[in-house]
């Protein structure tokens with residue numbers, strides 16, 4: 001049964017539902033226009049305005065230079081850095097320091113697919129380029145390939161021991177997962193990441209009984225891809241809740257369940273896997289049930305990467321490990337007004353964190369820093385918008401459903417897809433890189 005049919009067999013919509021859906025559709029269009037206006041038109045105008053009136057003061061000393069440190073350069077930190085680099089006056093008064101351990105931008109969206117499908121792994125690692133960052137005067141943007149261990153009041157301490165002073169700080173460290181793939185690459189270099197993806201592809205290819213733990217997006221995408229590519233293997237997905245994709249709309253949950261039936265993936269709900277019980281032949285569930293398993297893939301366990309703030313502001317770390325922030329994305333501690341937190345690590349996102357939210361929060365943090373530098377109070381705030389919740393979930397190699405959901409009403413768009421690489425060339429272009437040309441590790445250290 002196709003997803004389109006699956007959605008059509010649901011009960012007919014009432015008039016009220018039809019009206020709500022029409023309103024939702026109009027909001028979708030408005031959201032698109034407003035997002036484009038905010039991110040492109042308004043920003044370009046404000047950058048030009050700033051450049052027009054900026055003049056370089058004479059005899060600048062080091063003490064006159066304001067340093068903005070950005071920790072982490074994925075969706076959130078990258079966009080914050082890009083906005084600062086293109087919007088701050090190029091007068092030599094501002095220095096941006098980006099600290100990121102990864103050699104390349106890790107494009108997480110394609111990890112589950114490239115864990116299964118061979119030959120595309122190089123596309124998941126996008127080189128950082130000078131496209132946006134070399135626009136200012138020499139040394140305006142400094143790129144340090146390292147990891148921040150600890151944040152202190154006015155400095156960050158790197159793994160190398162180096163200390164970097166900051167006037168403003170953006171913490172955009174996202175999430176980590178101990179097991180690495182399929183949620184994170186599990187290392188800092190492109191070659192190692194590609195090697196690990198190939199290793200996972202080989203494990204799946206060799207296996208007879210694949211067990212996937214975790215019925216969120218990563219687990220669902222990986223399980224459906226594996227079964228679609230290798231229909232003769234047994235693929236089981238185990239999830240601790242009552243439905244796969246339980247944090248999403250009921251229509252998406254149903255579409256996911258239908259895809260599992262269509263492909264023949266076995267679904268085990270309300271159970272957890274004990275990873276330590278995997279012995280190469282079987283694996284044991286929380287109920288004691290044993291499953292045949294010669295390939296176990298854990299898609300659970302992502303945690304916010306908030307450890308670096310544990311010394312300076314432990315009281316801002318929530319039970320879930322996120323960092324509590326004000327609506328302006330300043331950390332929730334009045335003694336640290338120049339410290340901003342954005343993206344997956346911030347306790348400021350909607351039901352489901354995603355890259356759109358992370359990037360938008362990076363923009364907001366950058367905008368507020370620009371305001372503060374100009375002597376104005378930070379006033380841009382992050383408010384969850386229903387359009388933030390969009391997700392395109394792949395359900396096998398050539399199908400997906402795109403979901404818009406406001407917590408009550410949903411819009412679902414079932415799609416037929418033809419690009420095994422999930423059109424990730426678009427992400428390369430958006431980051432100023434030529435698909436799929438690796439230009440190596442970006443360095444621009446003063």
Ligand SMILES: Cc1cc2nc3c(=O)[nH]c(=O)nc-3n(C[C@H](O)[C@H](O)[C@H](O)COP(=O)(O)OP(=O)(O)OC[C@H]3O[C@@H](n4cnc5c(N)ncnc54)[C@H](O)[C@@H]3O)c2cc1C
Nearest residue numbers: 072074075076108109147148173174175343344354355358
């Ligand atoms: C498998 C998978 C598929 C996904 N698919 C989608 C999708 O299709 N669409 C979508 O919108 N979202 C998707 N997401 C969610 C999306 O990837 C995240 O919401 C997004 O990556 C969050 O961005 P971020 O910048 O906040 O954090 P992250 O992407 O986690 O990046 C954090 C960055 O900070 C760096 N860092 C961490 N600690 C330190 C430190 N101490 N010092 C310096 N740097 C540090 C890391 O190296 C990393 O580059 C997916 C996620 C996963 C796991």
